[in-house]
Amino acid sequence: xxxxxxxxxxxxxxxxxxxxxxxxxxxxxxxxxxxxxxxxxxxxxxxxxxxxxxxxxxxxxxxxxxxxxxxxxxxxxxxxxxxxxxxxxxxxxxxxxxxxxxxxx
Amino acid sequence: xxxxxxxxxxxxxxxxxxxxxxxxxxxxxxxxxxxxxxxxxxxxxxxxxxxxxxxxxxxxxxxxxxxxxxxxxxxxxxxxxxxxxxxxxxxxxxxxxxxxxxxxxxxxxxxxxxxxxxxxxxxxxxxxxxxxxxxxxxxxxxxxxxxxxxxxxxxxxxxxxxxxxxxxxxxxxxxxxxxxxxxxxxxxxxxxxxxxxxxxxxxxxxxxxxxxxxxxxxxxxxxxxxxxxxxxxxxxxxxxxxxxxxxxxxxxxxxxxxxxxxxxxxxxxxxxxxxxxxxxxxxxxxxxxxxxxxxxxxxxxxxxxxxxxxxxxxxxxxxxxxxxxxxxxxxxxxxxxxxxxxxxxxxxxxxxxxxxxxxxxxxxx
Numbered sequence: 001x002x003x004x005x006x007x008x009x010x011x012x013x014x015x016x017x018x019x020x021x022x023x024x025x026x027x028x029x030x031x032x033x034x035x036x037x038x039x040x041x042x043x044x045x046x047x048x049x050x051x052x053x054x055x056x057x058x059x060x061x062x063x064x065x066x067x068x069x070x071x072x073x074x075x076x077x078x079x080x081x082x083x084x085x086x087x088x089x090x091x092x093x094x095x096x097x098x099x100x101x102x103x104x105x
Numbered sequence: 106x107x108x109x110x111x112x113x114x115x116x117x118x119x120x121x122x123x124x125x126x127x128x129x130x131x132x133x134x135x136x137x138x139x140x141x142x143x144x145x146x147x148x149x150x151x152x153x154x155x156x157x158x159x160x161x162x163x164x165x166x167x168x169x170x171x172x173x174x175x176x177x178x179x180x181x182x183x184x185x186x187x188x189x190x191x192x193x194x195x196x197x198x199x200x201x202x203x204x205x206x207x208x209x210x211x212x213x214x215x216x217x218x219x220x221x222x223x224x225x226x227x228x229x230x231x232x233x234x235x236x237x238x239x240x241x242x243x244x245x246x247x248x249x250x251x252x253x254x255x256x257x258x259x260x261x262x263x264x265x266x267x268x269x270x271x272x273x274x275x276x277x278x279x280x281x282x283x284x285x286x287x288x289x290x291x292x293x294x295x296x297x298x299x300x301x302x303x304x305x306x307x308x309x310x311x312x313x314x315x316x317x318x319x320x321x322x323x324x325x326x327x328x329x330x331x332x333x334x335x336x337x338x339x340x341x342x343x344x345x346x347x348x349x350x351x352x353x354x355x356x357x358x359x360x361x362x363x364x365x366x367x368x369x370x371x372x373x374x375x376x377x378x379x380x381x382x383x384x385x386x387x388x389x390x391x392x393x394x395x396x397x398x399x400x401x402x403x404x405x406x407x408x409x410x411x412x413x414x415x416x417x418x419x420x421x422x423x424x425x426x427x428x429x430x431x432x433x434x435x436x437x438x439x440x441x442x443x444x445x446x447x448x449x450x451x452x453x454x455x456x457x458x459x460x461x462x463x464x465x466x467x468x469x470x
Contacts, residue, residue, distance in 0.1 A: 015195075018119055024168075026219075029220065033108055033112065
């Protein structure tokens with residue numbers, strides 16, 4: 001995968017529940033329950049930080065995982081969420097601030 | 106177990122109020138004959154108060170937010186409330202009569218990311234619907250609002266409260282739902298007013314009509330399954346909670362009062378005097394509600410319907426005992442299955458408005 005930028009879609013509902021993140025797509029009402037690793041990626045998806053950097057700085061230091069494998073898993077994860085309209089993907093920074101603004105507690 | 110069931114179970118374990126129902130006003134442009142509210146707009150929540158409370162709900166972990174009333178679109182700050190709720194990433198469901206919805210409103214609701222809109226429709230016949238709402242032209246305006254919201258891409262559900270005056274019209278409302286691309290839901294329960302006035306219970310659908318509803322495959326799917334006798338009861342059922350009210354959900358009035366549910370008028374605290382987290386964690390009333398398991402329901406524990414009954418603890422509370430049976434639900438269980446409930450046999454729970462078994466009528470609501 002080329003350089004990948006990810007941003008949270010503004011059409012979703014989301015809430016941290018314990019260590020997990022609950023997300024519902026307003027597009028198709030699909031409910032997702034993100035595990036702690038996926039929740040970290042979601043929270044870091046500001047549209048400006050490349051996915052590789054998110055994995056390197058937010059995932060690898062916290063979870064005992066090999067960087068190449070972690071990035072492959074992360075790419076698969078963001079592709080799946082993008083298919084449901086949960087995340088926006090682009091090869092360059094996503095500048096729409098509404099997509100990256102998040103007040104989720 | 107579905108993801109939603111897992112979510113509810115997790116919220117229960119964590120003590121999280123997963124769902125909050127907020128009535129932003131009791132004012133309304135309709136005067137529905139069966140309404141349980143008084144339409145008093147005095148001292149209702151300010152915009153700043155609502156914003157602050159929404160923030161508190163989100164910090165407590167609330168995910169599902171129902172905005173209702175009264176008619177919420179009567180508030181001048183309605184869209185500010187909706188849009189702030191969506192900024193906080195709530196899953197927002199709106200309950201409205203849709204009379205005031207114009208094209209621009211529908212588009213704005215869609216752009217805000219409102220998940221679903223529930224609209225009350227009582228009949229496909231204007232003379233019936235408008236007589237219930239006491240607002241001439243209301244069916245036409247409501248359906249126009251529904252069509253505008255559907256055209257904007259919103260998910261709409263037509264909610265059909267069924268009572269004596271519209272008993273024969275649910276098929277017509279179902280057809281309207283299909284025509285507009287909306288979902289359809291039916292509710293045959295008329296509840297007492299929140300001030301305790303039970304005079305409106307006389308509008309409840311008579312037993313004969315309710316029995317017919319329960320045997321209509323267009324409403325219940327497989328009639329044999331729906332009306333099957335109750336299954337055996339096990340320890341999991343006895344240890345279960347009777348309802349999510351007060352456990353993972355609550356209701357907040359336009360005066361900042363917190364209740365377990367909109368149908369459970371047990372005051373648990375006021376958000377103008379205490380924080381939401383304080384009330385949710387420490388209200389003596391909420392703690393009492395949470396302490397109740399099915400095995401604590403003195404009459405219902407011996408009832409064969411314990412595992413399948415729709416017993417509403419709020420209705421039971423309004424009948425005088427939150428651990429007792431709810432006569433309306435006893436009646437539903439009986440009419441659905443033909444099997445008498447423990448509440449009926451004990452002579453404590455049959456609606457005085459039922460006509461099917463007058464000998465069992467014991468109480469006045």
